[in-house]
Amino acid sequence: MFNRVTIIGLGLIGGSIGLALRKAGAAKQIAGYDLGRGVSAQASKIGAIDQAYECIADAVRGSDLVILATPVGAVRALLQAIAPVLTPGTVVTDVSSTKSQVINWAEEFLPEHASFVGGHPMAGKEVSGVEVADADLFKDCIYCLTPTVHTNSAAVSKVAALIETLGARVRFLDPAEHDGLVAGISHLPFLVSTALMATVADDPTWGDASLLASSGFRDATRLAAGNPEMYRDICLTNSTAIVRWLDIYISKLSDLRDHITTHDKYINESFAKAQQQRQQWQASHHPDE
Amino acid sequence: MFNRVTIIGLGLIGGSIGLALRKAGAAKQIAGYDLGRGVSAQASKIGAIDQAYECIADAVRGSDLVILATPVGAVRALLQAIAPVLTPGTVVTDVSSTKSQVINWAEEFLPEHASFVGGHPMAGKEVSGVEVADADLFKDCIYCLTPTVHTNSAAVSKVAALIETLGARVRFLDPAEHDGLVAGISHLPFLVSTALMATVADDPTWGDASLLASSGFRDATRLAAGNPEMYRDICLTNSTAIVRWLDIYISKLSDLRDHITTHDKYINESFAKAQQQRQQWQASHHPDE
Numbered sequence: 001m002f003n004r005v006t007i008i009g010l011g012l013i014g015g016s017i018g019l020a021l022r023k024a025g026a027a028k029q030i031a032g033y034d035l036g037r038g039v040s041a042q043a044s045k046i047g048a049i050d051q052a053y054e055c056i057a058d059a060v061r062g063s064d065l066v067i068l069a070t071p072v073g074a075v076r077a078l079l080q081a082i083a084p085v086l087t088p089g090t091v092v093t094d095v096s097s098t099k100s101q102v103i104n105w106a107e108e109f110l111p112e113h114a115s116f117v118g119g120h121p122m123a124g125k126e127v128s129g130v131e132v133a134d135a136d137l138f139k140d141c142i143y144c145l146t147p148t149v150h151t152n153s154a155a156v157s158k159v160a161a162l163i164e165t166l167g168a169r170v171r172f173l174d175p176a177e178h179d180g181l182v183a184g185i186s187h188l189p190f191l192v193s194t195a196l197m198a199t200v201a202d203d204p205t206w207g208d209a210s211l212l213a214s215s216g217f218r219d220a221t222r223l224a225a226g227n228p229e230m231y232r233d234i235c236l237t238n239s240t241a242i243v244r245w246l247d248i249y250i251s252k253l254s255d256l257r258d259h260i261t262t263h264d265k266y267i268n269e270s271f272a273k274a275q276q277q278r279q280q281w282q283a284s285h286h287p288d289e
Numbered sequence: 290m291f292n293r294v295t296i297i298g299l300g301l302i303g304g305s306i307g308l309a310l311r312k313a314g315a316a317k318q319i320a321g322y323d324l325g326r327g328v329s330a331q332a333s334k335i336g337a338i339d340q341a342y343e344c345i346a347d348a349v350r351g352s353d354l355v356i357l358a359t360p361v362g363a364v365r366a367l368l369q370a371i372a373p374v375l376t377p378g379t380v381v382t383d384v385s386s387t388k389s390q391v392i393n394w395a396e397e398f399l400p401e402h403a404s405f406v407g408g409h410p411m412a413g414k415e416v417s418g419v420e421v422a423d424a425d426l427f428k429d430c431i432y433c434l435t436p437t438v439h440t441n442s443a444a445v446s447k448v449a450a451l452i453e454t455l456g457a458r459v460r461f462l463d464p465a466e467h468d469g470l471v472a473g474i475s476h477l478p479f480l481v482s483t484a485l486m487a488t489v490a491d492d493p494t495w496g497d498a499s500l501l502a503s504s505g506f507r508d509a510t511r512l513a514a515g516n517p518e519m520y521r522d523i524c525l526t527n528s529t530a531i532v533r534w535l536d537i538y539i540s541k542l543s544d545l546r547d548h549i550t551t552h553d554k555y556i557n558e559s560f561a562k563a564q565q566q567r568q569q570w571q572a573s574h575h576p577d578e
Binding site: 005122123124125141142144148171177180181182184185186187189190191192193194195196197198199200201203204205208209210211212213214216217218219220221222223224225226227228229231232235236238239242243245246247248249250252255256257258261263265267268269270271272273274275277278279281284285288 | 296383393412413414428430431433436459462466469471473474475477478479480481482483484485486487488489490491497498499500501502503504505506507508509510512513514515516517518520521524525529531532534535536537538541542543545546548549550552554555556558559560561562563564566567568570571573574
């Protein structure tokens with residue numbers, strides 16, 4: 001299906017894409033590039049890439065598909081670095097968590113003869129690194145694509161074919177709409193989780209409290225284990241949408257605080273509403289868990 | 290070990306205690322009482338109790354150990370109801386999530402010849418009901434006991450023996466200390482989770498957003514599926530400690546909001562600190578997950 005695919009950034013996502021491509025036999029050659037010490041070697045070892053490159057120009061040259069699988073903060077410099085060596089017809093896509101800013105950079109830096117299609121797989125783990133890469137990571141996941149009116153339709157088809165190979169389902173969204181939605185269901189939950197972890201663990205009682213913390217605490221704080229640099233980049237590139245959600249969230253919490261302070265006997269009604277919302281979501285989207 | 294144990298409230302916790310007692314052969318007879326339609330019959334059917342009672346006085350009469358396994362809001366009325374029929378030497382314990390208020394009620398209502406020992410197993414599921422009861426629910430969990438200077442030491446030993454039968458580990462705490470700690474690692478995480486669920490699901494974008502929400506969202510909102518009445522009772526009986534934690538939490542979130550608004554490039558440092566705290570906790574307390 002692909003002659004030569006280049007994956008830049010060989011962490012959980014990049015490594016998993018490589019493994020899935022190989023498993024499906026969908027690329028004649030998979031080239032890889034990663035700045036991290038020993039990461040490319042490890043990716044070769046587990047079969048996520050066929051060949052590791054130390055020079056990004058060499059990695060990209062001659063590829064029909066280039067996948068940027070780094071935190072969003074690295075994408076700007078990478079687009080600048082690869083722009084001069086892209087051959088006509090090359091399709092570039094990314095997997096980063098915010099799309100509007102990335103698309104602006106692509107329009108600014110990529111040559112006319114290359115096409116950019118913004119992408120974002122709704123998959124992940126709270127752990128990162130090529131060590132935990134998994135060919136089935138994207139199976140049955142939603143994979144957002146955010147083409148604009150300027151995006152070449154053949155390029156969109158090419159990335160959609162990649163997504164099918166990964167076993168994921170394409171969902172087309174406007175870039176700004178995407179960024180608003182994921183700010184609510186992904187970036188806000190991370191902030192909620194990291195603030196919870198900091199709140200309890202910064203307290204002088206944490207030594208005793210940590211012994212009592214159980215499965216509920218574990219789940220509520222799981223996202224706090226996420227990659228700090230990735231989430232910094234997300235905050236820097238999606239601040240408006242995130243702050244909008246944070247304001248609504250803080251306001252909800254403040255309401256709850258007032259109801260608790262005044263011993264509101266009917267506070268269970270708002271808990272019951274959220275319980276129902278959670279159960280409906282779970283039943284529709286994750287019925288087996 | 291016990292002649293006759295009475296379990297009042299046959300939900301997840303009460304039902305699981307019954308199953309664990311039977312599995313261990315630790316009680317000659319297990320009596321059960323529950324107000325819910327069909328709940329006692331179901332508990333009998335799965336073997337969590339030997340005999341179901343419709344009258345609470347009959348259920349309690351002649352027991353050497355009475356376990357109140359209801360939401361904390363029901364405990365006051367239950368203590369009043371059982372007080373007249375308790376025989377000398379009967380030990381009463383509870384499993385509810387807040388302890389100071391319950392102990393005040395026990396001191397107010399129980400006769401001198403009965404003993405109360407407050408308890409709280411740090412175990413649970415986000416689903417409730419006797420249908421999900423499990424003899425191994427308490428295995429290797431921490432089980433808090435909160436005796437006071439007035440508590441009979443033989444009674445404490447009796448409840449400690451029950452906990453050993455369940456496969457849990459006893460941890461002794463002062464009642465107020467207990468309430469402050471669990472407010473941070475259990476009640477606050479619930480509020481964080483229910484407010485998150487409400488924030489995103491009350492928004493007009495939820496129809497689209499719900500399709501993108503994935504495993505991170507699932508974990509961060511899992512506690513929102515908890516029993517609304519149980520959490521109402523918790524809020525009503527532990528409001529001071531909960532509001533203290535909520536204030537710290539809201540303040541942390543507001544700080545994050547300010548850093549995001551001003552595009553702070555070093556925001557990853559606070560994420561990295563929380564990540565480390567989470568990883569340390571996980572490694573010390575849940576190394577296998």
